[in-house]
Amino acid sequence: MMMNQLALMRREVWEHRSIWVTPSAVAMVVTLLTLAMFVAASKFGDITDMAIIGASSVGDHERRMALLATLLGYTSVFLIAMWILTIFYCLDTLYSERKDKSILFWRSLPITDAETVISKLLTAMLLIPLVTFAAVAASHLVNLVLISLWINSEGGSPGTLIWGSVPLFDTWLALLVVLLAVPLWISPLLGWFLFVSAWTKRNPFLTAFLPLAVLPILEYVILRSHLLWDAITARLSMQSMPLFSINPDLIFDDKSFRNLRLEDLSLLKLLDISKLLSSLELWIGLIVCGLFATAAIYIRRYRDDS
Amino acid sequence: MTSLVTANGVSKRFGDFRAVDNVSFKIEKGRIMGLIGPNGAGKTTLLKALLGLTDCEGQLSVLGLDPFRQRKRLMQNICFIADVAVLPRWIRVSQLLDFITATHPNFSRERAEELLGRTKIKRSSKVRELSKGMVTQLHLSIITAIDAKLLVLDEPTLGLDIIFRKEFYANLLNDYFDGERTILITTHQVEEIENLLTDVMFINDGKILLDATMDSIPETYAELQTSGAHADTARQLGPVYERDVFGKKIMTFENVDRAKLESLGELHTPSVADLFVAKVKGAAA
Numbered sequence: 001m002m003m004n005q006l007a008l009m010r011r012e013v014w015e016h017r018s019i020w021v022t023p024s025a026v027a028m029v030v031t032l033l034t035l036a037m038f039v040a041a042s043k044f045g046d047i048t049d050m051a052i053i054g055a056s057s058v059g060d061h062e063r064r065m066a067l068l069a070t071l072l073g074y075t076s077v078f079l080i081a082m083w084i085l086t087i088f089y090c091l092d093t094l095y096s097e098r099k100d101k102s103i104l105f106w107r108s109l110p111i112t113d114a115e116t117v118i119s120k121l122l123t124a125m126l127l128i129p130l131v132t133f134a135a136v137a138a139s140h141l142v143n144l145v146l147i148s149l150w151i152n153s154e155g156g157s158p159g160t161l162i163w164g165s166v167p168l169f170d171t172w173l174a175l176l177v178v179l180l181a182v183p184l185w186i187s188p189l190l191g192w193f194l195f196v197s198a199w200t201k202r203n204p205f206l207t208a209f210l211p212l213a214v215l216p217i218l219e220y221v222i223l224r225s226h227l228l229w230d231a232i233t234a235r236l237s238m239q240s241m242p243l244f245s246i247n248p249d250l251i252f253d254d255k256s257f258r259n260l261r262l263e264d265l266s267l268l269k270l271l272d273i274s275k276l277l278s279s280l281e282l283w284i285g286l287i288v289c290g291l292f293a294t295a296a297i298y299i300r301r302y303r304d305d306s
Numbered sequence: 307m308t309s310l311v312t313a314n315g316v317s318k319r320f321g322d323f324r325a326v327d328n329v330s331f332k333i334e335k336g337r338i339m340g341l342i343g344p345n346g347a348g349k350t351t352l353l354k355a356l357l358g359l360t361d362c363e364g365q366l367s368v369l370g371l372d373p374f375r376q377r378k379r380l381m382q383n384i385c386f387i388a389d390v391a392v393l394p395r396w397i398r399v400s401q402l403l404d405f406i407t408a409t410h411p412n413f414s415r416e417r418a419e420e421l422l423g424r425t426k427i428k429r430s431s432k433v434r435e436l437s438k439g440m441v442t443q444l445h446l447s448i449i450t451a452i453d454a455k456l457l458v459l460d461e462p463t464l465g466l467d468i469i470f471r472k473e474f475y476a477n478l479l480n481d482y483f484d485g486e487r488t489i490l491i492t493t494h495q496v497e498e499i500e501n502l503l504t505d506v507m508f509i510n511d512g513k514i515l516l517d518a519t520m521d522s523i524p525e526t527y528a529e530l531q532t533s534g535a536h537a538d539t540a541r542q543l544g545p546v547y548e549r550d551v552f553g554k555k556i557m558t559f560e561n562v563d564r565a566k567l568e569s570l571g572e573l574h575t576p577s578v579a580d581l582f583v584a585k586v587k588g589a590a591a
Contacts, residue, residue: 007408014401015394102394107359109409110381302361 004111008119009127016093019128022085023135026078027142034143038150052156060165064265067166072267074143075136075175079182079238082132086124086183090193091204093120094296103300113301117194121293124190125183133179137172144168167266174267178243181276185241188285189232191292198296235285242279245272308335310456310488311356316364317512318351325351326362327512333505335455336485340499341492342582343509349492350388352509353460356490357386369455382412385449388460393441395434399427402448410452418451421481439470446474450482457482459491463498471498478502496579506578508585515585524575528564530557532571540570547584558584 013019041048055063094117097103106116144166148158183190193208200207216229234240276282311333318326326348333339343349355362358373358380366373371380393402399422407415422429425443433441442462449457459478463471479502483489493499506523508516518526532540537555541548543566545557558576559567567573576584 004409007405010408011401011405014398015396097394100395101392104359104388105393107377108357108381108386109406110378110411111409112378 004115005119005122008111008116009123012093012120012123012127015096016089016123018085019089019123020131020135022081023078023132026081027135027139030074030077030139031142031146034146038146041150048154052151052154052161055161056156060262061260061265063161063165064167064262067162068171068265068267071140071166071171071175074139078132078136078139079179082128082179083182083186086128086186086190087193089128090120090124090190091197091208093123094194094197094300095200095204114297117198117293117297117300120194121190121289124194125187126180129176129179129183133172133176136175136179140168140172167263170266170268174271177268177271177273181241181243182238184276184282185243185285186235187289188292189235191289191296195292195296195299198299234281241276242281243272243276244270245275309333310335310369311490312365312367314365316352316355316362316366318348318355318360318362324512326355328364329509329512329514331507331514331517333488333490335488337504338483338489338491338502339505339507340496340503340578341490341507341509342496342578343492344586347509348512349509350460351512353386353388353458353490353492357384357458382410383455384458385452385454385456386458386460387442387445387449387462388458389462389464393433393445396432398430398432399444400429402433402444403429406448406452412453413448414451414453418447421447421450439466442466442470442474443477446477446482450477455487457487457489459489459493461493462491463493463495471495475499475502496582497577500578503578508582510586510589515589516581523578523581526561527576527581528559528562528567528573529576529580530559530567530571530573531555532557536570540567543567546588549583558588 055066097106107113144162148162151158151161193204196204196208212232216226216232219228220226309332311331313332314330316326316329317324329348329352341349341352351360354360355366356368356373358368358375358377361374368380369383373380397405403415403418406413406418422444425440425447427436427440427444427447433444436444446462463474466474475498478489491499491503503520505519506516507514507518530540530545531551531554533554537557540555540557543559543562546560547558549556558581564573
């Protein structure tokens with residue numbers, strides 16, 4: 001079972017090269033943007049010097065916050081890319097094996113339909129976030145090294161400005177939690193996409209998104225309510241994810257910010273994993289995901305359209 | 307238990323249409339069974355039921371297992387090549403070997419490598435880069451390297467040129483078949499497999515028209531080429547099917563004493579293809 005899952009997930013990486021190409025491409029783009037920033041900054045020599053002097057003289061709080069914001073800025077691009085990648089992966093994976101007629105070959109091997117669908121779910125919810133995380137961490141390192149070299153060449157001290165101020169491991173741990181939590185939070189949608197991928201005869205993208213747009217409109221027209229719309233948008237927004245323990249806005253409020261201890265300026269401290277795991281919405285979402293995945297297994301097993 | 311496959315009153319309905327209609331048969335171990343039938347006769351549906359790809363009514367046992375409900379265990383001991391079960395085009399040959407090594411308990415990587423070594427297939431090639439003939443070679447090499455008890459081939463050589471087709475069956479006999487393994491094969495090109503079959507089964511409109519060993523065919527069936535008054539005499543003996551070829555009558559007889567026929571014209575054993583036509587047309591008449 002375990003061996004089969006590993007082999008099946010490795011197959012997903014072979015088939016869907018976008019699983020590693022997408023985060024690698026994003027890593028390359030953000031690195032190029034960093035390099036472009038140096039070129040742009042070189043046009044403003046005096047201002048750059050002032051900025052470095054400024055950065056060297058501000059408090060530890062501000063410097064730490066600025067670095068966290070930089071790291072988060074880098075990460076957000078990866079997060080959006082992961083989001084799109086995961087959706088397209090789920091929509092494609094059970095559809096393409098039918099389209100290229102390889103499904104019967106896969107089914108000629110001693111692997112159950114349940115094992116196959118579970119491997120696709122694990123790829124979406126575990127493998128893609130882990131690969132994305134590896135790319136995030138690598139891009140952080142590369143970009144921080146590049147920025148250090150640049151600061152050094154401009155006469156600043158990267159030791160103080162960057163490496164002494166950045167809680168790197170703490171930040172990475174927090175980002176890993178967020179990257180793994182996002183697919184859990186949007187799992188009902190991922191389950192729906194997998195189901196559509198197994199079920200539709202044409203254009204999984206339209207088949208999946210049309211009901212997501214039409215049903216809320218129907219609900220509003222007929223019932224004058226917007227429960228469905230609220231449920232969908234809640235899954236699509238990061239803020240509504242029950243993972244954050246304090247309002248992030250608080251950090252940007254000057255007074256309360258100054259009163260925080262330096263080590264409390266940590267992304268990890270903003271996360272409350274137990275709050276996520278004890279949230280009813282999360283478990284309802286996972287059950288909905290499980291139902292859709294079961295339906296996908298059932299369709300793959302019973303439908304005979306080859 | 308020597309019967310690998312036992313079907314008892316097996317039916318498969320699609321709405322009102324009976325694709326397979328109350329079919330019963332057995333396939334014994336070590337046989338090469340040809341399943342012959344026109345398009346839409348129910349061949350593929352029957353094979354899918356045997357492979358556990360579709361559910362059916364009646365009792366069906368393959369290797370002592372219920373194919374639909376115990377598909378995973380069944381697939382450890384069954385292989386199939388179907389023209390609809392194509393190898394994924396994106397995969398590399400080496401990846402394919404890695405994957406099957408990891409998931410199939412009865413797959414011998416060494417054997418597959420050895421068989422592939424005789425072909426021009428490169429391990430680094432993707433399936434989409436191979437010709438149709440090479441893809442079939444690859445598929446057959448993989449399947450030959452699986453220690454399976456039953457091999458099911460559904461139109462395995464469709465779309466291949468004559469050289470690849472001949473080679474395919476030669477390899478099948480030399481590398482795969484060892485007298486212990488069992489093969490069930492369907493094809494339109496009956497002439498090409500006629501000599502390798504040990505058993506033959508005709509299917510039409512979901513029903514079995516004939517289920518016989520190849521050895522029994524000369525004893526049971528005779529084809530008489532005759533004309534004129536002899537033809538009228540022969541017709542009295544009740545041919546199952548009669549056709550005209552260049553002004554001569556060709557009649558197919560079932561269970562008629564050869565001694566009675568010999569004096570009426572040229573007598574020989576019908577080919578599987580001719581016998582098939584005779585049975586189908588004869589049943590329709």
